[in-house]
Amino acid sequence: MCGIAGLIHRGKSSKVGFELQGMLQALKHRGEDSTGYALYGDTEGKNFIMRVKVGENVGEGSSSIAEDVSVYDERKKIVESYLSEMGAKIVKEERILPYSLRYEVQYDKKDLLEFSQKIESIPGVEILSMGKSLEVIKDLGNAKMVCDRYNLDKVIGTHAIGHARMATESGVDIKSAHPFWGYPFSDVSVVHNGQLTNYWNNRRALENKGMRFMSECDSELIAVYIAQKMREGASLEEGMKESLSGLDGVFTYFVATKDSLGMAKDTMAAKPLVLYESDDLVAMGSEEIAIRSILPQEIDTYDPFDGEVKVWQI
Amino acid sequence: MANLKTTEKKTKSQAMGMHTEVLTGRTQQKFFNPDEAENFYYFGTYDVDFNKRTDLDVKDMTAAEANKKIDSLMSEGYGTIVIKNPQGKHSLGVGILNKLNLIFEGSLGYFGMGSCDGPIVRINGRVGWSCAENLMAGKVVIEKNAGSCFGAAIRGGDLICKGSVGARTGIDMKGGTIIIGGDAGAFTGFMMQRGRIIILGDVGINLGDSMYDGTIFVGGEIGSYGSDAVDADLTKSDQDWLKRKLKVAEIGENFDVSKMKKIVAGKKLWNYDNLEPTEKKGAI
Numbered sequence: 137m138c139g140i141a142g143l144i145h146r147g148k149s150s151k152v153g154f155e156l157q158g159m160l161q162a163l164k165h166r167g168e169d170s171t172g173y174a175l176y177g178d179t180e181g182k183n184f185i186m187r188v189k190v191g192e193n194v195g196e197g198s199s200s201i202a203e204d205v206s207v208y209d210e211r212k213k214i215v216e217s218y219l220s221e222m223g224a225k226i227v228k229e230e231r232i233l234p235y236s237l238r239y240e241v242q243y244d245k246k247d248l249l250e251f252s253q254k255i256e257s258i259p260g261v262e263i264l265s266m267g268k269s270l271e272v273i274k275d276l277g278n279a280k281m282v283c284d285r286y287n288l289d290k291v292i293g294t295h296a297i298g299h300a301r302m303a304t305e306s307g308v309d310i311k312s313a314h315p316f317w318g319y320p321f322s323d324v325s326v327v328h329n330g331q332l333t334n335y336w337n338n339r340r341a342l343e344n345k346g347m348r349f350m351s352e353c354d355s356e357l358i359a360v361y362i363a364q365k366m367r368e369g370a371s372l373e374e375g376m377k378e379s380l381s382g383l384d385g386v387f388t389y390f391v392a393t394k395d396s397l398g399m400a401k402d403t404m405a406a407k408p409l410v411l412y413e414s415d416d417l418v419a420m421g422s423e424e425i426a427i428r429s430i431l432p433q434e435i436d437t438y439d440p441f442d443g444e445v446k447v448w449q450i
Numbered sequence: 451m452a453n454l455k456t457t458e459k460k461t462k463s464q465a466m467g468m469h470t471e472v473l474t475g476r477t478q479q480k481f482f483n484p485d486e487a488e489n490f491y492y493f494g495t496y497d498v499d500f501n502k503r504t505d506l507d508v509k510d511m512t513a514a515e516a517n518k519k520i521d522s523l524m525s526e527g528y529g530t531i532v533i534k535n536p537q538g539k540h541s542l543g544v545g546i547l548n549k550l551n552l553i554f555e556g557s558l559g560y561f562g563m564g565s566c567d568g569p570i571v572r573i574n575g576r577v578g579w580s581c582a583e584n585l586m587a588g589k590v591v592i593e594k595n596a597g598s599c600f601g602a603a604i605r606g607g608d609l610i611c612k613g614s615v616g617a618r619t620g621i622d623m624k625g626g627t628i629i630i631g632g633d634a635g636a637f638t639g640f641m642m643q644r645g646r647i648i649i650l651g652d653v654g655i656n657l658g659d660s661m662y663d664g665t666i667f668v669g670g671e672i673g674s675y676g677s678d679a680v681d682a683d684l685t686k687s688d689q690d691w692l693k694r695k696l697k698v699a700e701i702g703e704n705f706d707v708s709k710m711k712k713i714v715a716g717k718k719l720w721n722y723d724n725l726e727p728t729e730k731k732g733a734i
Binding site for chain 2: 305396403404406408410423424425427428432434436437438439442443
């Protein structure tokens with residue numbers, strides 16, 4: 137079933153990590169196989185933040201195969217040597233968990249395709265996000281567990297999207313968890329609730345154009361699809377509008393960039409979404425209780441209609 | 451027992467294109483038998499006093515706890531209950547099978563007021579998906595917006611949303627009336643079988659798709675018609691009924707009903723009268 141939530145503060149920053157945790161935890165009955173956060177810091181830094189995983193969480197419920205930590209260590213070494221090879225200088229490095237790394241890197245080139253391809257040529261390594269304000273954090277468990285594991289409740293930012301996942305068509309693992317990074321675009325992320333029925337046709341077409349897929353999760357297609365549209369010159373909103381006919385199935389999804397947040401709903405309105413909009417805050421989720429976790433007072437909310445696309449700026 | 455087939459009402463309903471309409475739920479007279487007094491009330495219903503009023507704050511309760519508490523209050527004879535701080539909780543107020551004046555001071559989540567038969571409910575907020583699903587009788591008024599599948603499969607009663615509603619409003623409805631003050635989404639009246647839907651605003655694509663019977667009245671623009679949904683003439687009887695219904699519903703009393711569109715089933719998809727193969731064999 138899955139639950140999605142997102143919020144954008146307009147004209148100010150807030151504790152988006154804490155707020156999104158509350159929203160996603162309120163939706164945990166929609167799935168707690170994995171939970172993911174895409175958090176956008178309040179100022180655009182000079183350096184890129186790269187979140188990368190060098191292995192999977194093989195805890196209870198995981199569908200991944202256990203590997204020795206020494207394998208992760210080896211992959212980490214190769215990642216760092218490749219960064220050096222490509223002229224990316226590591227400014228700061230954190231190893232939050234044996235398989236989860238966070239690098240602040242100084243990298244001058246704007247095109248991240250070559251960079252990403254190089255890093256991901258290392259078997260078992262995946263860039264979860266790359267951006268100057270975006271950080272994607274995803275792992276197994278519910279929102280509270282993931283938030284505590286990665287200390288997300290203190291993250292300050294302008295906007296965020298997140299996903300509580302009930303695995304249905306692909307594994308219980310980090311690679312299939314949302315949000316998906318809009319590879320190879322800096323600061324683009326996607327979460328999705330629904331099912332895409334023309335996944336393989338679209339995937340083959342996009343792979344022929346050089347785009348990469350890291351999982352077999354149909355939701356990843358949205359991130360790649362939007363990224364490809366933007367690569368061809370479309371704006372975020374244009375790409376989202378094209379997706380209404382380009383993607384087949386039932387879906388409600390959110391896309392975020394460094395300064396905007398958008399939502400799209402399929403033409404049958406088969407997947408739920410409740411939206412709250414005011415001058416300084418937009419909050420939305422699969423159910424109203426997600427919004428109520430940050431706005432307990434009585435508010436006016438509504439369901440966007442079928443085929444609706446909306447984009448808000450910070 | 452009232453014989454519906456010979457009454458004036460039947461003739462009038464036929465004139466309005468509702469020839470198969472039979473009222474259902476607690477108002478249904480067909481099963482009334484004065485010798486079976488115990489059948490007047492379902493198991494788990496209470497004789498309440500509307501003048502006995504109380505408040506219930508459900509802020510720190512689960513939906514199950516809140517519903518049990520409502521049940522307990524009804525068993526004590528409370529006929530007017532005001533629910534404070536519902537805060538979008540799911541499944542509140544479900545399964546109430548007796549008369550009750552219930553007021554929610556706030557919004558409900560999914561499945562609010564599901565499977566009810568008799569209460570008069572006012573929700574001073576919005577409701578999530580599938581509000582009042584399977585309503586048998588009574589009246590539910592929502593002051594703000596509603597989610598999708600509003601009034602799914604209702605059998606009777608009045609369901610009123612003063613704001614806008616999502617997709618598939620009145621899906622599979624088998625009786626009763628749904629009134630929308632604002633706009634309605636796609637697939638409104640999808641597979642409806644009986645009853646009436648009134649939308650004062652615009653409505654989305656595939657209106658009345660695969661409807662078997664029943665009537666839809668639309669005041670605004672229609673995105674598109676669904677399979678087998680067709681226009682019908684808006685009669686004087688229709689207009690009188692619409693005026694009366696909108697007045698009673700405290701919504702759109704001054705709305706110009708003469709310009710409303712009336713949509714009914716084209717009945718080209720019908721196979722009600724087709725016999726099953728085994729029945730055909732028997733008939734031969």
